[in-house]
Amino acid sequence: MKKLFATTAVGLMLALPISAQAQVTADSDTMFYPTVEHAVKASDLIGKRLYVAKTEVDTSAAYTDADTNWDDIGEVSDVVIDLNGDIEAVLVDVGGFLGIGEKTVAVNLSSLKMIPDGDDADDYFVVLTGEKAMLEAAPAYTSEPAATDDATADATGAKAGGDAIEWSDITSEELTGARVYGPSGEDLGEISEIVMTDDMKVGSLIVDVGGFLGIGEKPVSLHPADLTLTRDGDDIKVHSAMTKDQLKKLPAYEK
Numbered sequence: 001m002k003k004l005f006a007t008t009a010v011g012l013m014l015a016l017p018i019s020a021q022a023q024v025t026a027d028s029d030t031m032f033y034p035t036v037e038h039a040v041k042a043s044d045l046i047g048k049r050l051y052v053a054k055t056e057v058d059t060s061a062a063y064t065d066a067d068t069n070w071d072d073i074g075e076v077s078d079v080v081i082d083l084n085g086d087i088e089a090v091l092v093d094v095g096g097f098l099g100i101g102e103k104t105v106a107v108n109l110s111s112l113k114m115i116p117d118g119d120d121a122d123d124y125f126v127v128l129t130g131e132k133a134m135l136e137a138a139p140a141y142t143s144e145p146a147a148t149d150d151a152t153a154d155a156t157g158a159k160a161g162g163d164a165i166e167w168s169d170i171t172s173e174e175l176t177g178a179r180v181y182g183p184s185g186e187d188l189g190e191i192s193e194i195v196m197t198d199d200m201k202v203g204s205l206i207v208d209v210g211g212f213l214g215i216g217e218k219p220v221s222l223h224p225a226d227l228t229l230t231r232d233g234d235d236i237k238v239h240s241a242m243t244k245d246q247l248k249k250l251p252a253y254e255k
Helices: 132-136 149-156 244-248
Strands: 004-006 013-015 023-025 035-037 039-041 049-053 071-081 087-094 103-108 112-117 120-129 163-165 179-181 187-196 202-209 218-222 227-232 235-240
Touching: 049 132, 071 132, 087 132, 103 132, 187 218, 187 244, 202 244
Parallel strands: 049 120, 179 235
Antiparallel strands: 004 071, 013 039, 023 035, 049 071, 071 087, 087 103, 112 120, 163 227, 179 187, 187 202, 202 218, 227 235
16 A cells, blocks of 8 residues: 655654553544644654663653663654554664665554653653664665566666675765666766765765766766665676666756
């Protein structure tokens, strides 16, 4: 079933997955709620750190800081709901360095606990019982159908040669100047710039497409999640599912 993504603009209310259900203050014959007690807004949940605890967390204990036995595994990036309006999962960005190599995994909402912050009645810690390695080994979340074997081979660059590598396995120096290849192995252009976000994560990669000897090239912005990497000897190759014609239709990147 196709998914819908909740954003910070959505006033979605999440019931706390702990002992009691959220108490709703409203008339039973109305569709509007003056307030929802003991609830968490999606807009507040997004951006929260997710902690993994190896043992069950005592929800009755007063936590003023994250417990020293909790592992900070990543950040909540979104909430997934289905077309019936039911909450399916919380998306968490785990791993990576400076945003490179991050993987997004979908965690069942019922597996999470929101532990009240003893210093702030309006704040809480998001905790999952388990092992850090459990999330690192979890499959990456995608909203698209699984790719066919041929499409996967194209996307990973297998047809263009080289061994698949992770973003965390390369440096920005290696990445700058790397060639970008399309689904059929055609040379699309070169990475000319790495754009960082305010929180020092890789926001986009600027690829110079087309032209001849640097003349007539068009810089376009691509997100790292839409690209894959291979290493062929000392060469780093970047692979895109888009063709050169598709890239040329993208708006030109402007600083």
